[in-house]
Structure formats: structure tokens, C-alpha cells
Amino acid sequence: MEVVYITIGVSVIVAIFFLVIFIKAIKSGQYEDTYTPSVRMLFDDELVNENNKEHN
Template sequence: MEVVYITIGVSVIVAIFFLIIFIKAIKSGQYEDTYTPSVRMLFDDELVSDKNKEHN
């Protein structure tokens, strides 16, 4: 049953890893504006397809 030490150790390390990632995400300001990126994402596609049309 010594494997319990490893599993607990790994699970704690994974949990801390996610905690750090989450704190970094907050710090970067991802959660401050949750609306604009959703719109921006769609625009990039449109711009590309527009240019493609002109080249063709």
C-alpha cells in the first residue's frame, strides 16, 4: 500500500499546479472582460475569408 504516498503526492502536486494556473489567469485579466473576446474571435475569421475572396 506504499503507493498511497505516491498517489497522494501526485494529486496534491496536480492540484497545486491548477491553483497556480488559475491564479495566473486571474492576474492576466482574463475574467475582467468576458464579452469582447467572444465577439473578437468571430471577427478574425471574417477578415481572413474576406481577403481570400479577393485573391481568388
């Protein structure tokens, strides 16, 4: 049953890893504007499509 030490250790490390990543994501401002990126994504597609047409 000594494996419990390892599993708990690993799980805590993994959990802390995600916590740190999440805090970094907040810090980088990812959650400040949740609308514009959704629109921006569609525009990029549009641009690519138009370029493809040109090449065809």
C-alpha cells in the first residue's frame, strides 16, 4: 500500500500543475474578452477561403 504515497504525490502535483496553468491563463487576459476571438476565428477562415479561390 506504499503506492498511496506515490499516487497522492502525483495527483497533487498534477493538480497544482493545472492550477498554475489556469492562473497563468487568467493573468494573460484570456477571460477578459470572450466574444471577439469567436468572431475573429471566423474571419480568418474567410480570408483563407478567398485566397484558395484565387489560386484555383
